[in-house]
Structures are given as C-alpha cells and as structure tokens.
Amino acid sequence: MRKPLPPRQDALWWWRHPAYRRYMLREATALPLFLYALCLLYGVRELGRGETAFQAWLAFMESPPLIALQAVALLAVLWHAWTWFQLVPKILVIPTRHGTLPGHWLRLAHVVPAALCWLLLPLLAWWALGQFAGGGA
Amino acid sequence: MTRSLPRRSQEPVAWSLFGAGGMLLAFLGPALVLITLLVLPALLADDVAAGHAAVLAALRHPLGALLAFAGLSLTFFHTLHRLCHGLHDLHVPLSARLVGWVGYGTATLLSLLAGVWLLGL
Amino acid sequence: MSGSLKVRVQRYRPEEDDAPWWQSFEVPWSEDTSVLDALNHIKDVEDGSLSYRWSCRMAICGSCGVMVNDEPRLGCKTFLRHYADADEIVLRPLENLAVERDLVSDIDPMLAHIETVQPWLQREQAEAPEAGETLQTPVQMARYESFSHCINCGLCYAACPQFGRNPDFLGPAALTLAQRYNLDSRDEGREARMPFLNGEDGVWACTFVGYCSDVCPKDVDPAAAINQGKVASNVNYAVNLFRLLRGGDDA
Ligand code: SF4
Ligand code: FES
Numbered sequence: 001m002r003k004p005l006p007p008r009q010d011a012l013w014w015w016r017h018p019a020y021r022r023y024m025l026r027e028a029t030a031l032p033l034f035l036y037a038l039c040l041l042y043g044v045r046e047l048g049r050g051e052t053a054f055q056a057w058l059a060f061m062e063s064p065p066l067i068a069l070q071a072v073a074l075l076a077v078l079w080h081a082w083t084w085f086q087l088v089p090k091i092l093v094i095p096t097r098h099g100t101l102p103g104h105w106l107r108l109a110h111v112v113p114a115a116l117c118w119l120l121l122p123l124l125a126w127w128a129l130g131q132f133a134g135g136g137a
Numbered sequence: 138m139t140r141s142l143p144r145r146s147q148e149p150v151a152w153s154l155f156g157a158g159g160m161l162l163a164f165l166g167p168a169l170v171l172i173t174l175l176v177l178p179a180l181l182a183d184d185v186a187a188g189h190a191a192v193l194a195a196l197r198h199p200l201g202a203l204l205a206f207a208g209l210s211l212t213f214f215h216t217l218h219r220l221c222h223g224l225h226d227l228h229v230p231l232s233a234r235l236v237g238w239v240g241y242g243t244a245t246l247l248s249l250l251a252g253v254w255l256l257g258l
Numbered sequence: 259m260s261g262s263l264k265v266r267v268q269r270y271r272p273e274e275d276d277a278p279w280w281q282s283f284e285v286p287w288s289e290d291t292s293v294l295d296a297l298n299h300i301k302d303v304e305d306g307s308l309s310y311r312w313s314c315r316m317a318i319c320g321s322c323g324v325m326v327n328d329e330p331r332l333g334c335k336t337f338l339r340h341y342a343d344a345d346e347i348v349l350r351p352l353e354n355l356a357v358e359r360d361l362v363s364d365i366d367p368m369l370a371h372i373e374t375v376q377p378w379l380q381r382e383q384a385e386a387p388e389a390g391e392t393l394q395t396p397v398q399m400a401r402y403e404s405f406s407h408c409i410n411c412g413l414c415y416a417a418c419p420q421f422g423r424n425p426d427f428l429g430p431a432a433l434t435l436a437q438r439y440n441l442d443s444r445d446e447g448r449e450a451r452m453p454f455l456n457g458e459d460g461v462w463a464c465t466f467v468g469y470c471s472d473v474c475p476k477d478v479d480p481a482a483a484i485n486q487g488k489v490a491s492n493v494n495y496a497v498n499l500f501r502l503l504r505g506g507d508d509a
Contacts, residue, residue: 003272004356004364009422011228017328019469020419027226027465030219033162036170037212041247044205044254047196051189058185062178070174077166084163087466090482091489099400114164121168122176129180132191143457145508149495152462152488222465226419 026083029076036073039066085110151218151241158215161208169208193258202255210248217244259339260288264346265296267308270357278357281305282346287338293349294322294333297361310361317475320411324361325350330416330473352416354425368412371428375454377435380447398443405438405483407476414470414480420463427463428454430470430480437483440490452494461487 014020039061046057060066088110089103181188195201221240225233265285270278283304285296294312301308312322315334322333327341327348341347355363385392414430415421421429428436436455440448455461464484471481498509 001272002358004358005270005278006356007354007422007425009228009354009419013419013422014226017469019417019472020467023465023467023469024223024226027219027223030216030223033166033212034216034220037209037216038247040169040173041209041251041254044196044209044251044258047189047192048254048258051186054189054192055181055185058178058181061173067174070170074167074170074174077162077170080159081163081167084159087468087485090471090479091485093486095401097397099397110163117164118167118171121165122171125168125172126176126180128195129176129188129191132187132194142453143459145453145456145495145498146458146460146462148458148462149492153492225423226465228423 026079029080032069032073032076033080035069039069081114085114151214151237154211154214154244155218158211158213158218161211162215165208166212196255197258202258206248206251206255209251210244213244213247214241217241259342260286261342262286263296263338263341263344265300266346266348267297267300267361268348268350269308269360270351271307272359285338287342289337289339291338292334293324293326293331293336293338293347296338296347297333297349308361309359318409320409323352323363323411323413323416325353325416330413332411332413332475335475352412354416354418354422355412363412365412367425368410368415368429368431371432372410372435374428375432375436375439375451376447377432377439378447379439379442379445380450381444382446392444394443401443402438402441405434405441405478408434408438408478408480409476411475413473413475414478417469417473419467419469420465424459424463426459428460430474430484431478433461433464433487434478434480434483437487437490440487452491455487455491456494461485461491464488 014024043054043057043061046053061070085107089106092106094101094106177188177192196205217240221236224231224236229236262284264282266280266282268278269275269281283300285291285299287296292315294315297308297310297312301310310322310324310333312333313319315322317332317335320332323330324333325331325348326333326336327344328350330352338347349361351357351361352363355365355367358364408431410431412431418427418430421427433455436451439445440451461484464481466481466485468481471479474480502508
C-alpha cells in the first residue's frame with residue numbers, strides 16, 4: 001500500500017541552514033541598494049532645480065537616517081560584489097587552447113580591477129571636484 | 138515519448154538587465170557610495186555653488202549622463218529583479234506574473250524618470 | 259578511533275503511521291563506520307523493520323542519499339567519526355521529495371525531469387556501426403566531462419529550495435545533464451532540449467542558491483551547469499527574437 005508523505009516547504013525554509021541564510025543575505029542586499037538608488041535619482045532631480053534645492057538634497061543625504069542607509073548600502077554593495085565575483089567563474093567559461101581558463105584567474109581578473117575602482121574612483125572624484133571648486137572660486 | 142513543449146520564459150530580458158546591473162554595481166557601487174558618503178559632503182561644506190556647478194557639468198557631459206543613466210536604470214532593474222524573486226522565495230502569496238509586471242514596470246518607470254531628469258539638466 | 263553514538267532516525271510506516279516519528283539507537287563505531295554501516299547495524303541488531311535504500315556502498319549507485327544532521331549526504335560516503343564530537347546524528351529522508359517509508363524517498367519526480375531533457379547522445383542521422391567511432395579530442399571532452407559524473411543520487415534536489423518551492427522545476431541534475439549533452443561535440447540534440455531549458459520551469463526557475471554544488475558527492479557543480487545553461491538560453495532567446503523580427507516563426 002502506498003501512502004507517501006508529500007513534501008512541504010514552509011515559508012521559513014531560508015532560516016534553516018547557513019547556506020540558505022547566506023543566499024538570502026545576498027538577495028537582501030538589493031533592498032538598501034534600491035533605496036540608495038532612489039535617493040540618487042531624487043538627487044538628480046534636485047540638481048536640476050538649482051543650487052538651493054541641491055544643497056537641501058545634500059543636507060538630506062547627511063541626515064543621520066540617510067547616513068545610516070548609505071553605511072548599510074556600502075556594506076551591502078561590498079557583500080554583493082564579493083558574492084558576485086565568487087559566482088563569475090561558474091557562468092563565464094573562456095576556452096583556451098588546452099581547456100578553459102581556471103576559475104581563480106577569472107576571479108582575480110575581476111576582483112583586482114574592481115578593488116582598484118573602489119579605491120581610485122573616490123580619490124579621483126575628490127581631486128576632480130576640488131579642481132573644479134578651486135578653479136571656479 | 139511525446140511531450141508538449143513548455144512556453145518560452147521571458148526571463149532572459151530581465152536576467153540580462155539584472156546581470157548588467159549586478160556587474161556595474163560590483164565594479165562601481167562601492168566607489169559611488171564612498172563618494173556620496175565622504176567626498177561630496179566634505180567638498181560641498183565650504184563651496185556649494187562650485188560643487189553644484191561641478192556635479193552639473195559632470196552630468197551634462199554626454200559620457201557622464203550616459204553613465205549616470207546606465208547606473209541608475211540598471212541598478213533599478215538589478216535590485217527589483219532580486220526583490221521580485223525574493224517575494225517568491227518568502228512564499229508571499231502574490232502571482233509571479235503580477236509581481237513581475239509591478240516590479241519591472243517600476244524599474245522601467247524609474248529609468249524613464251532618470252532619463253528625463255538627466256536630459257533636463 | 260572508536261566509540262558509540264546516538265543515532266536518531268525518522269520513521270514512517272505507511273501501513274501503521276499517519277505521521278513520522280523518531281526512534282533513537284546507540285550505535286558503536288570505529289574509524290571506517292559509515293552512516294550506511296550504522297543503518298545496517300540497526301537493521302541487523304536493533305530493529306529489522308527499518309527501511310532505507312542502498313546498493314553499491316561505494317558512492318556510485320546513488321541510492322543511499324539521506325539527510326544527515328539536515329544536510330543531504332550519501333550514507334555510504336559519510337562517516338560517523340566526523341560526528342564523534344556531536345551529541346547525536348539525525349537521519350531523515352531527503353528533503354523536497356515525498357517519503358515512501360522511513361528513509362526511502364520517492365525519486366520519481368527527479369527521474370521524470372531527467373527524462374524530459376533527453377539526456378542521451380542524439381544524431382540527426384543514424385549511423386551504421388561500420389562507419390566507425392565519432393571521434394572527440396580531449397579538449398572537446400573536457401568541456402562537459404565533469405558534468406557527466408552525475409550518479410542521479412538526488413542530493414542536489416534535496417538541497418534546492420527552488421525545487422522545494424516548485425516541484426515542476428526541472429532541477430539541478432536534469433539541467434546539468436542537458437548541459438552535458440549540449441556541450442558534447444558528438445551530440446546533435448540541442449534543438450530538442452532547448453525548449454525545456456527555455457521554459458519557466460527550466461533554467462529560469464533557478465536563482466543560483468548554489469547549495470546543490472556544495473552537497474554534490476561527485477563535484478559535478480550543477481549550479482555552474484545551470485547558469486551556463488542560462489547563458490545558452492539567453493543566446494537562444496536573442497536568436498529567436500531576431501528570427502521573429504524578420505518575420506520568421508516562433509521557436
Ligand atoms: S548532480 Fe551531484 S548531487 Fe545532483 S544527482 Fe548528480 S551526483 Fe547527485
Ligand atoms: S550505496 Fe551506492 S551510492 Fe551509497
């Protein structure tokens with residue numbers, strides 16, 4: 001006599017194993033990043049409405065809740081980037097004469113330029129804005 | 138064995154935008170957050186007029202505008218893609234089709250806004 | 259190294275039980291005692307009514323998959339010595355599959371999914387044996403070889419929350435086998451397989467949780483295969499779009 005117990009996934013499945021919690025954390029990075037992008041979009045609008053509006057937007061971005069959001073967004077985007085580069089070699093297959101490019105090379109080829117971007121672009125922005133502000137004054 | 142063929146999923150469109158956004162975020166996201174968190178406020182503290190002009194000039198440049206548009210739009214598609222799938226993962230009782238329309242519709246709308254506002258600068 | 263360990267087993271006997279229940283045993287172990295050995299010990303010495311599957315006891319038949327402390331594992335490839343410091347080991351039937359009896363799961367859904375993607379070499383024209391072998395270089399073989407190591411144990415299905423969420427999802431092993439044959443230079447069946455990959459229950463139901471690749475006892479890396487399948491399906495989508503734009507038929 002067959003009387004199988006049907007499988008049933010409950011809504012909290014993702015809490016039940018570290019691998020699933022890591023996955024959910026990766027997916028959850030989208031929430032602060034979405035809110036952060038909304039703030040930037042708002043900033044673009046305020047930029048176009050003149051200096052006073054732009055200044056108000058800057059003040060808004062410097063208010064404690066928004067500082068907190070940006071701090072969370074920074075952590076989120078770093079976790080996103082880390083997990084993203086881990087997965088790249090699984091998707092990207094680059095054939096070579098003897099087979100395919102090894103995964104750790106591919107990962108390195110992403111992580112190193114990315115880390116350079118993370119460090120150099122803020123410095124570049126700092127320098128460029130300073131140049132502009134200095135020249136304009 | 139004959140088996141009726143399944144309907145083709147439209148996910149490739151969403152996935153391509155998600156992937157492009159994810160790659161862009163991984164490369165530029167941390168730098169961008171560092172800039173808005175540290176660089177802009179520090180510089181603008183003493184000369185808002187010059188700072189405003191500088192950012193305006195950067196985003197009026199075609200290259201700057203294009204990058205800003207791609208950055209914003211792809212980030213919206215990337216994050217909303219994950220959030221839509223997240224709702225499904227969390228067993229939120231909404232039809233996937235509805236969630237898809239609202240999610241990607243929102244991303245499209247926000248992208249349009251970004252385009253309009255960037256062009257209006 | 260030796261000792262004894264508490265082994266807690268989920269029981270379900272369809273004739274008598276309406277719900278699963280737990281039974282504990284004290285099992286002696288030494289360095290080479292596997293979970294399968296422990297089950298055999300229980301069945302031989304403690305309770306002959308316990309049901310579970312096994313055959314090869316060397317990680318190749320793929321029939322002894324169970325949840326060991328909430329992780330999908332092959333009973334014959336998992337050793338009690340690894341749990342020497344734990345209070346107990348807990349054995350359940352594989353997650354996401356129906357339970358027939360005790361530790362025996364109904365793997366038919368997985369087998370049906372595997373059959374769906376037609377995982378065999380397909381040639382447009384049948385060739386007579388006299389025509390000789392269809393040759394393949396080592397580099398051509400390397401493109402799919404690791405994906406061909408699958409033993410259909412179903413551990414990846416127990417690890418996959420998307421299969422748990424939607425049992426129609428073709429799942430890790432089936433999509434990996436599809437990719438394995440699509441990548442084979444001797445195969446010509448890609449066109450027959452792609453519609454199943456392209457569908458809503460094909461590669462696109464995967465969200466790259468990646469746990470399937472962690473639990474696979476053969477290092478097949480099904481998550482990699484599926485996501486390479488997404489790239490292939492993406493290309494297929496673009497080609498189809500182009501065909502549609504030029505007034506061709508939907509495929
Ligand atoms: S891919 Fe690995 S885990 Fe999945 S059925 Fe094959 S051997 Fe088992
Ligand atoms: S008994 Fe064959 S794989 Fe474990």
